[in-house]
Amino acid sequence: MIISPSLLAADSGKYASEIKEVEKAGLKYLHIDVMDGHFVPNLSFGPNILKGIRKKSKMIFDTHLMIEKPSDFTEAFIKAGADIITVHIETSDDIDMVYNICRKNNKGFGIAISPDTPLKNLNKYLNMIDILLIMGIQPGFGGQKFIPEVFQRIKEIAKIKKDANAKYLISVDGGVNEGNSAEIALSGADILVAGSAIFGRTDREEAIKSLLYGSKIN
Ligand code: DX5
Ligand code: ZN
Numbered sequence: 001m002i003i004s005p006s007l008l009a010a011d012s013g014k015y016a017s018e019i020k021e022v023e024k025a026g027l028k029y030l031h032i033d034v035m036d037g038h039f040v041p042n043l044s045f046g047p048n049i050l051k052g053i054r055k056k057s058k059m060i061f062d063t064h065l066m067i068e069k070p071s072d073f074t075e076a077f078i079k080a081g082a083d084i085i086t087v088h089i090e091t092s093d094d095i096d097m098v099y100n101i102c103r104k105n106n107k108g109f110g111i112a113i114s115p116d117t118p119l120k121n122l123n124k125y126l127n128m129i130d131i132l133l134i135m136g137i138q139p140g141f142g143g144q145k146f147i148p149e150v151f152q153r154i155k156e157i158a159k160i161k162k163d164a165n166a167k168y169l170i171s172v173d174g175g176v177n178e179g180n181s182a183e184i185a186l187s188g189a190d191i192l193v194a195g196s197a198i199f200g201r202t203d204r205e206e207a208i209k210s211l212l213y214g215s216k217i218n
Contacts, residue, residue, distance in 0.1 A: 005204075011199070035139075126160070131169050143196045143200075154184065
């Protein structure tokens, strides 16, 4: 099981040491939520922040773009240090363009899907992706409650993936905590994205253990 801590919930006055802590705890991924105030009603990180934290960390920057025109910014985020670019299927932008920029730069490519979007919309992308990011909440804010219907969506995707013998990783983002990590993992998740369940606690190592223990998978 991969745990990808979401920087959105970290202390914004000390990103470098917050990242060091989860890196020291053995985590390999760092989830970076990019919001533009249009695609979602909130603002967060731009490429310049990635560039700054890139100098401080060797983690895999798992970059989740919740922005109106992701193709305009994909290159900038890659230059700044993103390792994986995940873009929402709900965007009206040209997803193939984002995909091509990622491949040209040898970076990972993912698709994110919000809770109300039909899973069948994913069909034409399933052989292009490295990561499928299933939202457990409506995107935009950390600290929300996991929507229970999403368990079934994860199971459906896991079945589609198995039937196709596909290799992409199923990542679940939003509302993940020690109380539901086991069920999310058993439903078929390979990656758990967690913001408040990690950075919202003082002992991060304990928090990570609880998520893993909760998921019953190491
Ligand atoms: C929300 C973001 C999530 C968020 C998760 O739009 O995509 O990554 O940070 O936060 P928690 O784990 O607190 O629900
Ligand atoms: Zn996210």
